[in-house]
Amino acid sequence: MNNKRIALLGLGTIGQVVFDKLVASTNGAWQLAWVVVKHPERHQTVLLPTGAQLTTDWRRAVEDPTVDVVIELISGIGVAKEAVTSALLHGKQVITANKDLVATAGTELDRLAELYGGALTYEAAVAGGIPIIRTINEGLAPDRIRRVSGILNGTSNYILTAIDQEGLSFDAALKEAQAKDFAEANPTKDVTGIDHLSPRLFAAAKEWGLKIKLLASTWESRGQLNYQVAPVALNPSHPLYQVDGVTNAVVIDSEVPRPTSAPGRAVRRRPTAS
Ligand SMILES: NC(=O)c1ccc[n+]([C@@H]2O[C@H](COP(=O)([O-])OP(=O)(O)OC[C@H]3O[C@@H](n4cnc5c(N)ncnc54)[C@H](OP(=O)(O)O)[C@@H]3O)[C@@H](O)[C@H]2O)c1
Incomplete structure (x- = not known):
């Protein structure tokens, strides 16, 4: 050995x-x-x-x-x-x-x-312990991948879920996340991207049956790689719609149809250590 x-x-x-x-x-x-x-x-x-x-x-x-x-x-x-x-x-x-x-x-x-x-x-x-890089590099190596989208930040997803499901304000949801050790004392890097969203936006999304998620996406178009991290309103048919709380998940859209969604618990030390 x-x-x-x-x-x-x-x-x-x-x-x-x-x-x-x-x-x-x-x-x-x-x-x-x-x-x-x-x-x-x-x-x-x-x-x-x-x-x-x-x-x-x-x-x-x-x-x-x-x-x-x-x-x-x-x-x-x-x-x-x-x-x-x-x-x-x-x-x-x-x-x-x-x-x-x-x-x-x-x-x-x-x-x-x-x-x-x-x-x-x-x-x-990356993605709170979901073995996604190896999956893309090795398991999906022969495929042409069109798009990878993911909820990659458990802290922000926890806050967004608490706002949506418990009706909390952003500040109250952040405090709850910190109390549960899901957010650091200085949460800036985790919440940038969702901290400016207005309560009216959340209310409107709820009325329409949508959920606001912080989505990281990368896709190829005309030979160019594009990427963005942004809050997006998802409808119930989106594969990441049900991903709530501190859970991370990644969806891969490739040429060959296959199950490509991998959920995993983030903001937890054991998956990361593993
Ligand atoms: N915590 C999580 O849930 C989590 C999840 C995903 C990824 N991560 C990443 O994992 C990494 C470790 O995070 P953590 O939460 O385990 O950090 P942590 O609890 O703050 O531990 C940091 C360790 O590094 C040592 N250290 C700091 N500065 C050092 C220096 N100059 N020389 C030698 N040792 C030094 C500290 O030593 P002392 O103990 O002696 O102070 C401590 O043992 C970070 O990059 C973090 O982003 C963490």
Whole structure:
């Protein structure tokens, strides 16, 4: 069995679950070599497996020549980007759940992976754990895909559902989401796109039997790739109409008709960690 040595960057909400999974894994495919944290005093009770070391210096872990795989669960752009860049320059395989990083630097990091013979995978950063990137890249590789649409943000979908079904105001729905840990203390990045919608719009949609959803879509037309993220009023026949709460879902419209809708729970640490 090819035993991969892993550097785990971050032992927070997601990192802790990944750590537990790696430690519990008995298939011999992985070996935890490093765990990187910022505040070691918070992790004094962590029981490291034999051979693994805890450090605050990501360079020691990432640049260790015996490490094959770097799992980045630090979050943010600064240190996370530096560490991922360094790992890719060293030809390592990188796994990240960092949406911010992928959205702002994904293309440049993908290029580094290609140039230096490593790999950058970010399934965990997209659609709350639905294995959609692999499905598109591998399962649907021979198909011509016309359009991909998805509800990719569980926080905003939770808020939109609460407004629609409980009649809450935007502020009250956001507070409810925060109380349930579905929204961060600073929710700006999750709610941009729905925070300006007027109560009258929601009332009108309800009257017409429509639901407002924040839809991410990409489609090809005349050889050009188009994409948008925008609030859209869906009618009941739309496959994403029933997708409520923190659930994410993706619909793929391809030349070959087949079941192409994949729902998954988002804003949850276990699917992301998995
Ligand atoms: N939470 C979710 O439900 C969720 C869902 C999907 C994707 N994600 C993504 O997953 C990633 C991790 O999120 P999270 O919620 O697990 O974050 P988190 O709870 O804030 O944990 C961050 C971890 O990174 C460590 N860290 C931060 N800065 C560091 C530095 N400069 N050097 C070394 N270690 C550092 C922290 O160390 P200390 O513990 O010592 O402070 C902590 O263990 C993010 O990119 C996030 O967007 C999260």
